[in-house]
Amino acid sequence: QKIDVGVSVERFFEVITDYERYPAILSDMESAQIVSRKDGVAEVAFTLNVVKRVSYTLRLVERPPFTLEWTLVDGPFKRNDGRWTLERLGEDRTRATYHVDVTVGIFVPKSITNKLVGKTLPAVLESFKRRAESLS
Numbered sequence: 001q002k003i004d005v006g007v008s009v010e011r012f013f014e015v016i017t018d019y020e021r022y023p024a025i026l027s028d029m030e031s032a033q034i035v036s037r038k039d040g041v042a043e044v045a046f047t048l049n050v051v052k053r054v055s056y057t058l059r060l061v062e063r064p065p066f067t068l069e070w071t072l073v074d075g076p077f078k079r080n081d082g083r084w085t086l087e088r089l090g091e092d093r094t095r096a097t098y099h100v101d102v103t104v105g106i107f108v109p110k111s112i113t114n115k116l117v118g119k120t121l122p123a124v125l126e127s128f129k130r131r132a133e134s135l136s
Contacts, residue, residue, distance in 0.1 A: 017064075029049075080103075
């Protein structure tokens with residue numbers, strides 16, 4: 001998924017790496033707690049509530065201001081890897097590309113998978129866009 005945002009790459013990077021603020025940005029996110037953060041690598045424990053409450057920990061590697069990548073440390077998924085890639089379109093214009101590869105460890109009905117892919121991902125991008133642009 002891609003979205004164009006009316007802020008600088010640096011500002012958008014600040015927003016996507018402000019992990020503890022995720023619950024205020026994302027409606028399905030209940031909590032986000034930094035477990036550790038050093039030298040551009042953070043481990044963050046998230047609790048998400050989409051039909052069911054799910055807790056998981058990601059290892060996030062920050063490469064300012066253009067890339068944020070993550071891998072699963074712990075949780076009910078078989079896989080949860082992804083990245084944000086930011087492209088400078090102008091002084092205050094950014095194209096943000098969000099890629100996620102999630103494989104759940106349990107049977108998930110197709111209706112829930114469709115909701116996550118069809119509705120939740122675009123909403124996530126819009127939420128981060130609104131947050132970043134509100135800070136300008």
